[in-house]
Amino acid sequence: MSEILITIDGKQCVATEGEYVLNVARRNGIFIPALCYVTNCSPTLACRLCLVEVDEKRAYSCNARAKEGMSVITKSEEIEKERRAIMEIYDINHPLECGVCDQSGECDLQNYTLEMGVDSQRHCIPDTPRPTKNWGFIHYDASLCIVCERCVTVCKDMIGDAALKTVPRGGAELPKEWKDKTEKDAYAMWNKLQKSIIGVASGAQTLDCTFCGECTAVCPVGALVGSDFQYKSNAWELKKIPASNPHSSDCSLLYYDVKHTSIKDDKPKIYRVSSDQNYAPLHGAARYGYDFENVVEGKDSTAFTKAILLLEARVDTIAFDSYITNEEAFILQKLKEKFGYRLVNEDASTYQQFLKAFSQTSGSNLYSGDLKTVSQSNFVVSFGSALKTDSPNAGYAMNNALGMNKGAGLYFHPVADPIVSGYSKNLLSITHKVGAEEAIAYLLLNLFGNKEEMPKELLMDVDALLSIIGMEADFSEKLEKLLEKKDSFSLIVGEDVYKHPKAENIAQLLGLIERFTPFKVVIIPSKTNTLGVSLICDLDAQRGEYTLGYNVKGDFTLSALLGKGDLAMPALNQQEGTFTSMNKRVVPTNAALSFKGYCLNDLANALGLEAEWTIDYTKELPSDKGFEAREFDSLPNTFDNSGFENRGYLLRPLTFTCKDCVEPLSEVENFGEEVVYQANPVLQFSAFTNQAHQLCEAGALYASAEFLEHKNLKDGDMVHITNEEGDKLVIAIKLDPHTAGLIPYLPTFDTKIDVTPFFKDGYRFAKLTIKGVNHE
Amino acid sequence: MELRDFQNRNINPGYIFFEGETKPTNGWESFKRVFKRSIKGELFVGLWIVFREMIRFDIHTVQYPAEKLEMSPRYRAIHKLLRLFESGSERCIGCGLCEKICISKCIRMDTHVDEKSRKVVSEYTINFGRCIFCGYCAEVCPELAIVHGNEYENASEQRAHFGLKEDMLTPLDEFKAKKQQEFPGFGALSDHANETVKQTPLAY
Ligand code: SF4
Ligand code: SF4
Ligand code: SF4
Ligand code: SF4
Ligand code: FES
Numbered sequence: 001m002s003e004i005l006i007t008i009d010g011k012q013c014v015a016t017e018g019e020y021v022l023n024v025a026r027r028n029g030i031f032i033p034a035l036c037y038v039t040n041c042s043p044t045l046a047c048r049l050c051l052v053e054v055d056e057k058r059a060y061s062c063n064a065r066a067k068e069g070m071s072v073i074t075k076s077e078e079i080e081k082e083r084r085a086i087m088e089i090y091d092i093n094h095p096l097e098c099g100v101c102d103q104s105g106e107c108d109l110q111n112y113t114l115e116m117g118v119d120s121q122r123h124c125i126p127d128t129p130r131p132t133k134n135w136g137f138i139h140y141d142a143s144l145c146i147v148c149e150r151c152v153t154v155c156k157d158m159i160g161d162a163a164l165k166t167v168p169r170g171g172a173e174l175p176k177e178w179k180d181k182t183e184k185d186a187y188a189m190w191n192k193l194q195k196s197i198i199g200v201a202s203g204a205q206t207l208d209c210t211f212c213g214e215c216t217a218v219c220p221v222g223a224l225v226g227s228d229f230q231y232k233s234n235a236w237e238l239k240k241i242p243a244s245n246p247h248s249s250d251c252s253l254l255y256y257d258v259k260h261t262s263i264k265d266d267k268p269k270i271y272r273v274s275s276d277q278n279y280a281p282l283h284g285a286a287r288y289g290y291d292f293e294n295v296v297e298g299k300d301s302t303a304f305t306k307a308i309l310l311l312e313a314r315v316d317t318i319a320f321d322s323y324i325t326n327e328e329a330f331i332l333q334k335l336k337e338k339f340g341y342r343l344v345n346e347d348a349s350t351y352q353q354f355l356k357a358f359s360q361t362s363g364s365n366l367y368s369g370d371l372k373t374v375s376q377s378n379f380v381v382s383f384g385s386a387l388k389t390d391s392p393n394a395g396y397a398m399n400n401a402l403g404m405n406k407g408a409g410l411y412f413h414p415v416a417d418p419i420v421s422g423y424s425k426n427l428l429s430i431t432h433k434v435g436a437e438e439a440i441a442y443l444l445l446n447l448f449g450n451k452e453e454m455p456k457e458l459l460m461d462v463d464a465l466l467s468i469i470g471m472e473a474d475f476s477e478k479l480e481k482l483l484e485k486k487d488s489f490s491l492i493v494g495e496d497v498y499k500h501p502k503a504e505n506i507a508q509l510l511g512l513i514e515r516f517t518p519f520k521v522v523i524i525p526s527k528t529n530t531l532g533v534s535l536i537c538d539l540d541a542q543r544g545e546y547t548l549g550y551n552v553k554g555d556f557t558l559s560a561l562l563g564k565g566d567l568a569m570p571a572l573n574q575q576e577g578t579f580t581s582m583n584k585r586v587v588p589t590n591a592a593l594s595f596k597g598y599c600l601n602d603l604a605n606a607l608g609l610e611a612e613w614t615i616d617y618t619k620e621l622p623s624d625k626g627f628e629a630r631e632f633d634s635l636p637n638t639f640d641n642s643g644f645e646n647r648g649y650l651l652r653p654l655t656f657t658c659k660d661c662v663e664p665l666s667e668v669e670n671f672g673e674e675v676v677y678q679a680n681p682v683l684q685f686s687a688f689t690n691q692a693h694q695l696c697e698a699g700a701l702y703a704s705a706e707f708l709e710h711k712n713l714k715d716g717d718m719v720h721i722t723n724e725e726g727d728k729l730v731i732a733i734k735l736d737p738h739t740a741g742l743i744p745y746l747p748t749f750d751t752k753i754d755v756t757p758f759f760k761d762g763y764r765f766a767k768l769t770i771k772g773v774n775h776e
Numbered sequence: 777m778e779l780r781d782f783q784n785r786n787i788n789p790g791y792i793f794f795e796g797e798t799k800p801t802n803g804w805e806s807f808k809r810v811f812k813r814s815i816k817g818e819l820f821v822g823l824w825i826v827f828r829e830m831i832r833f834d835i836h837t838v839q840y841p842a843e844k845l846e847m848s849p850r851y852r853a854i855h856k857l858l859r860l861f862e863s864g865s866e867r868c869i870g871c872g873l874c875e876k877i878c879i880s881k882c883i884r885m886d887t888h889v890d891e892k893s894r895k896v897v898s899e900y901t902i903n904f905g906r907c908i909f910c911g912y913c914a915e916v917c918p919e920l921a922i923v924h925g926n927e928y929e930n931a932s933e934q935r936a937h938f939g940l941k942e943d944m945l946t947p948l949d950e951f952k953a954k955k956q957q958e959f960p961g962f963g964a965l966s967d968h969a970n971e972t973v974k975q976t977p978l979a980y
C-alpha cells in the first residue's frame with residue numbers, strides 16, 4: 001500500500017491508501033467528533049457524528065477510505081446542524097442521572113452534548129422500560145445505553161468472544177411526522193436507537209464470556225461498568241498511575257486508578273484499572289486483578305538481619321520466578337557476580353535455552369514478530385499455546401488479524417477451545433495428538449518454506465506429517481482455500497514446547513521457519529518478565545545446599561504474597577521498574593501503592609551494592625544484551641493520537657552467524673487416553689491474580705462438559721488423580737464451558753494445590769488416571 | 777509582562793519616595809509630639825455622645841444570649857444536609873460536585889451501591905478546620921442538599937463535632953415535626969426560574 005496525500009480542512013496530510021479518514025485526521029491533530037468508532041475495529045456507522053464532506057459529498061470519516069488527492073471538510077454549517085441534531089436525539093429519554101453515574105466526568109455523551117451546545121430539545125417519544133442487568137463482573141444499565149455498538153464491535157473484532165449483540169428494545173415505533181422535522185442522519189440514527197439495546201449473543205440469561213471487561217472500557221457512557229466499581233468513586237477523584245500489566249508478558253499499558261480508602265482511612269487504594277482502550281486491550285486478569293499488594297505494618301528488621309546473615313554465611317542459591325522487574329533481575333545478577341550465588345529460575349532458564357537454540361538457526365537472539373505484526377498480518381498460525389488462557393493478548397491480536405484483514409489462520413492445540421475456534425470461520429482449529437509440535441514445525445517448513453534455499457534434509461512428505469500430527473488428509477485442500485490472497489504471515493508459539501522432550505529441535509526448526517518461510521515468529525514468554533530475566537541473568541540448573549527463595553519456596557523465603565514467606569517484599573503494584581514484554585519492548589511500570597517494608601534493593605545495599613533506588617539500575621541494564629542506557633524517568637508510557645506505542649524502548653536484537661542443521665523428526669510418544677494438561681483457567685495466571693478480591697477462587701480440575709459426561713461425573717464432584725509413580729491428589733472437578741474435548745487441566749495459580757509432582761520434568765502434558773471418588 | 781520584566785529590580789522610575797516626618801531631636805520636641813497626638817478636639821465629641829446616650833438609657837446592644845438576631849438566609853454558617861420533603865429520604869445523591877468544587881478541599885464522602893441498585897452516601901464529612909464558608913458547595917449542589925445553615929453558636933471541644941453526616945443531616949424526628957425549612961439562600965432556585973429554562977416536550 002502506497003503513501004498518498006489528502007487534504008483535510010486545507011491541511012496536507014500524508015496517509016496510506018485505503019486508510020480511514022478519521023485515523024488520518026487524528027494522527028494530524030484534526031478533531032472530528034466520533035462516538036461509535038473503536039480504533040482497529042470495524043466501523044459500525046451507528047452514531048454518524050463523524051460526518052464530513054469528501055469532495056463535496058457527504059461521507060462518514062470512520063469508514064471513508066483515503067484516496068490520493070481527496071479533499072475533506074470536517075466542519076460546515078450543514079454538518080454542524082446535523083451533529084447537533086444527533087446529540088439532541090441521543091439526549092431524548094436519557095435519564096438525568098449524571099449525578100450518580102459512574103461515567104460522569106469522562107462521558108462522551110456529556111462531552112458532545114456540551115460540545116454541540118445542546119440546550120433544548122424539540123423531539124419526544126414515550127420511553128420504554130429498560131431493566132438493568134447484572135452480568136457478573138459487568139453491570140449493564142440499558143437506560144444509559146446509546147447503542148453505539150462499541151461493546152459489540154470490540155468483543156467481536158478485538159477480543160474474539162463475540163458475546164454481545166444488539167437485541168430488540170421493544171420501543172415505540174417512530175411517528176412518521178418526525179421524519180420531515182428531523183435532519184436526515186439524526187433521524188436514521190434515532191430509528192436504529194429506538195429499536196435496539198444490547199443483549200447476550202447466546203441468548204442466555206447472563207453473560208458467559210471470558211470477562212476481559214473490554215466492553216466496559218470502550219463504552220462511552222455509563223451503560224457498561226465494572227460491577228465492583230459501581231458507585232464507588234467519581235472518575236475525577238481517581239489519580240491515574242501509568243503502569244504495565246504485571247500478570248502476563250503482554251505488559252500492556254494500564255492505569256491504576258487510585259484514591260484514599262475512605263473518610264476514616266487515608267491510605268491510597270486502587271479502585272479499578274483503566275486502559276487506553278483504543279490502542280491496548282487488557283485481559284480480565286489485568287483489569288480485575290489489581291489488588292494483590294502486600295501489606296506490612298513496618299520494617300521487619302529482625303527478619304531482614306536474619307536474611308542478611310544468611311546471605312553472608314549460608315545461602316548459596318537464590319531461587320526466584322519471573323514476576324519481577326528487570327532491575328530486580330539485574331540486582332540478583334550483580335549479587336551472583338559478587339558473591340557467586342547460583343541463580344535458579346526454572347521458567348526463565350527454560351525459555352533462555354529455547355531462545356538460545358532458536359538463535360543458532362535464526363541468526364538472531366530475538367524472534368522477529370510482535371503482537372503488532374500479528375494483528376497486521378493476514379495469515380496467522382499458532383501452536384504450542386492455549387492462547388485464550390496463556391496469552392489472551394496474543395489471542396486478541398490473532399482474532400483482530402482474522403477479522404480486520406480478511407485473514408485466515410491455523411490453530412494447533414491438543415485441547416479444543418471453542419472460543420478460539422469461534423474467532424473466524426477462516427480459522428482452522430486442529431486438535432492434534434499430544435506431543436506432535438515437532439511435526440507441526442516440520443509441516444510449516446515444508447508447506448511454506450522456500451524449497452530452493454532450504455537444506456534438502458528438511459524436506460519431508462506432507463501427507464506423512466499430517467498423519468503423525470493426527471490431521472485429516474483433506475487439510476491440503478482446505479489450506480489452499482485459506483491461503484487465497486494472503487501475503488503477510490505470522491506464527492505464534494507458546495510454552496507447551498519449551499519443555500517439550502524435543503524442545504531444542506523445535507526451537508531450531510522455528511529459527512529455520514523464521515529464515516526460510518515468510519512467517520514472522522513470536523515466541524511468547526511464559527510469565528510477565530521471563531524474557532527480561534532470561535536476557536539479564538546467568539541462570540543455573542540446580543539448587544545448592546541452602547536456598548533463598550524470592551516468591552518461590554526456599555529455606556528462607558522472601559515473598560510478595562500477603563502473609564507468606566519469612567520476609568515481606570513489595571508486590572508488582574508497589575514497585576517501580578521495567579518489564580521486558582513479549583513485544584521485545586522495555587516498558588516502565590510505576591508504584592500505585594506504597595510499601596512499608598524492605599525491598600530487594602535494601603538487601604543488596606546491605607550486602608555492599610550501592611543504589612539509592614531500585615530504578616537507579618534501569619540505565620545499567622546490560623547493553624550487550626540489547627538494553628539501552630536510559631534513565632527510568634526518561635521512559636515514556638503512552639500511546640499518541642496516531643496509535644503509536646510510545647512506551648519505553650525496543651530491545652536491540654543481536655545477530656549471529658547461524659547454522660542450518662537440525663535433528664530429524666523423532667517419533668511422537670503415545671500418551672494414550674488419559675492426559676491432563678497444565679494450565680490456568682481464564683482470569684488466573686499466578687498466586688498474585690488469585691489474591692485479588694474479585695478473582696479469588698479455589699483451584700480445581702477443570703474439564704469440558706464432554707469430559708464430565710464421558711467420565712460420568714458432575715460439576716463439583718471430587719476426583720482422585722494419580723500417576724504411575726504413585727503421586728496422588730484429591731480435588732474437585734469444575735466444569736469449564738469454554739473448553740471441549742477429553743483433556744482436562746490442572747491449574748498452578750492456587751498455592752493450596754501442588755501439581756508439580758504430576759508435571760515433574762515441566763512438560764505440560766501428563767499421563768494421569770482420574771477417578772471419581774464416589775465411583776470407586 | 778514577561779519573566780524578564782519581573783527580574784528587573786530597578787524600581788526607580790515608577791516609585792514616589794516619602795521621606796517621613798522629621799524626627800524629634802530634643803525632649804521638648806518629643807513632648808510636643810506626644811501632646812499633639814494624644815489630645816484632639818474629636819475626643820470630646822465621642823465622650824459627649826457616650827455620656828448623652830448613657831443618661832438617656834437608649835441602649836442598642838443586643839442582649840446576647842438572652843436576645844438573638846434573626847440571620848439573613850444568605851448568612852453562611854455551619855452546613856446542613858437536607859431531606860426531601862415528599863419522602864424524607866436524603867437529598868444528597870453523592871454526585872461529588874461539592875467535593876470537587878470546594879476550594880479548601882475539605883469535603884469528603886464515601887459512596888457505594890445498595891441492594892436496590894441505588895447509590896448511597898454512607899458517610900459525608902466537612903473538615904471545619906479548613907472550610908472557609910465560601911458557599912460554593914451549596915451553590916453547586918444540584919439537589920439543594922447541602923446548604924449553609926444559620927446556626928452560629930458553634931462552641932464545642934472540637935470542630936469535628938459539627939462535621940459528620942449525622943451532625944448535618946436533618947434528624948428524622950425534626951423532619952417529621954416539619955421543622956425542616958426550605959433553603960432560600962445560596963444556590964436555591966430563583967423566583968423566576970421557570971421563565972429562564974427551555975421546556976422539553978413530553979410524549980406522555
Ligand atoms: S451516561 Fe453520561 S450523560 Fe448519561 S447519566 Fe451517565 S454521565 Fe450522564
Ligand atoms: S453498552 Fe455502551 S458501548 Fe455498548 S452499545 Fe451501549 S453505549 Fe455503546
Ligand atoms: S463553604 Fe466553601 S470551603 Fe466550606 S465546604 Fe463549602 S466549598 Fe468548601
Ligand atoms: S453536591 Fe449536593 S448532591 Fe452532590 S454530593 Fe454534594 S451535597 Fe450531595
Ligand atoms: S464514528 Fe463514524 S459513524 Fe460513529
